[in-house]
Amino acid sequence: MEMYFEHKNAIHKVDVEQRSDAWEIRIGEQVYNVSASQIGEAHLQVSVNNACFQPRVFCNGQKQFVFCNGETYCLKRAIRSSQIHDHVEGEIISPIGGKIVKVFASEGDIVEKGENLVIIESMKMEHRVKAPMKGTVMRLRYGEGAIVDTGEVLVDMEPDRTATGQAEW
């Protein structure tokens, strides 16, 4: 799976593949053998080619604050290496900036196409964000009360691919 992170106006591509006993991560020409676990709030234990460190990571929507070996980095999850916000299947985008007043789904829920996911209140109007397909709610990026901008990813869904057998994991 390709992930893109924006840091100081540069986009970094990180290719993550799960192997049977570890993650294999490619950045540029480098290949790393990685294992990781969460050991506390925002606190990870990561082993890269057998060298261990304990970064602190806080994800807030598409923003990620990473503290690693004494330095803090503010990253933004980018969708593609281009700045253009392409639509990615499974990422549910906020159609409008505003406040999340209601979250219907929980992480792990299987939702039907058209089911309500969240309500965003903007300029005293309510906007319902619905599931565009049947699938599993993998991650809710914001809770009730959060303020979001237009175009931010609200929910990550894993589309139901039982028919095609294309599931990534």
Place this chain on the structure above:
Amino acid sequence: MKGYQLFWKREDLYGGDQILEKVLIANRGEIAVRILTACQELGIKTVAIYSDVDANSPHVRNADEAYCLGDPEPRSSYLNVDKIIAAAKEMGAEAIHPGYGFLAENPEFASRCEKEGIIFIGPSSEVIRLMGHKVEAKSTIKTAGVPVIPGYHGGDQKSEALVEEGIAIGFPLLIKAASGGGGKGMRIVRTKEELPELIESCKRESLKAFGDETVFLEKYLDRPRHIEFQVLGDNHGHMIHLFERECSIQRRHQKIIEETPSTALDQSLRKTMGEAATRAAEAVGYTNAGTVEFMVDAEKNFYFLEMNTRLQVEHPVTEFVTGVDLVKWQLRIASGEPLTLDQATVAQRGHAVECRVYAEDPQNEFLPSTGIIHYVELPEGVNIRNDSGIESNMNVTSHYDPLLAKLTVYAESRCEAVEKMMWALSNYVILGVTTNISFLRRILAHPDFRNGNITTHFIEEHEEVFQEPEIPHEALISAAMAEKLRVSPQKVSVEGAASLSGTEDPYSPWKIRSNWSNV
């Protein structure tokens, strides 16, 4: 610490009989926490004041009582004399500690306290007024035999007269607003030709910023250091100094790294300057804790700069090397107790360094950054002191100063203290707002800093400290793994992780009930 029981009689903590019962702390953030801790240690009840945006702050929670001032706008809250006096009366506080900033050096506030029969924890309002007016302060200090920077502090403010005086002092020359501070209303003049124009522009800025266009001229020092002396005086005519603090590392004329002892002083200069500081404080009848600031030039000449009539931000370094609790002494002196410390017995041992952690972006002209601090982890260890008013999930607003916390360390020697500070900063986690932590580390790592080769121009003369490292692959890997492990504000706990799996994939890391996603 509410309901904390003392095992001593309160009289054992005090010498006098005028014991303060309840103190209102007219401040916020780390300094309010610092002061209320000292009060609690002495068995004094505390009242915090707060504006609406600070309702959930540590300083409010840690106080015995709290009083809401409403509107966060400083003029309506922490700078509002009427509201604060009313709060003290309503809550039955007999004394007010102003901390630093806000009303700490406002003579009207101190005199209002005096009129209302409330003890102002600091010097008298007359001393604050005198020291606040830099021209008067300098001439008073000069008569006490303390050197001041050669300059013109006269009343003739006609441009022609100022130009003439400026030429007499020589170049480079500094034009300063008489009522100025914090770098506002200052001009450096290098040639005779630009003098008239810069006098006019400085006057205009002073009038706008301080409502007073009086300026004065002084010699601009070569390779200057900012070295200040802590003084402590009681109401019974006893005055001592508690050695120096080197505060030359500044950005935008504000200190960011302070240390003691200074690498610029030897024992004899330290003694001379300490005596000068004590003399200056005595000359104005100073009481309580104060700081005499000096500029020291490359030839080790020292000149009185100004006196700060309050507790300084950087007081922890002095507390480390002397073992004296300055805030407790402030409280005791305000209660009328005599100072039992003696100049001959106070000593400076080891080395202390303080770093100020600001919510600001060094890469963007040190502009303050705001936002929610999602996560805080402070370094802990032997002789590491955190003065902090922050915690996870706290909102840093644009209403107040961006100082988040202070980190102070102590060790036997300067090199050990600097290394300890490097370690502590490398373990200082603030996620959510941009801070100057990495910038502080690059200053401490610089060979010139390590050699003690520092002046107030250090930062502008060492542009390399602005150079940020490239993002390492470890950070990108951490970010990717956080996404994969779904580290999110919803707090995915390790135990809960396994149950979150909604997929039927046998290789999903959420299927494995161990700390490691793959073993």
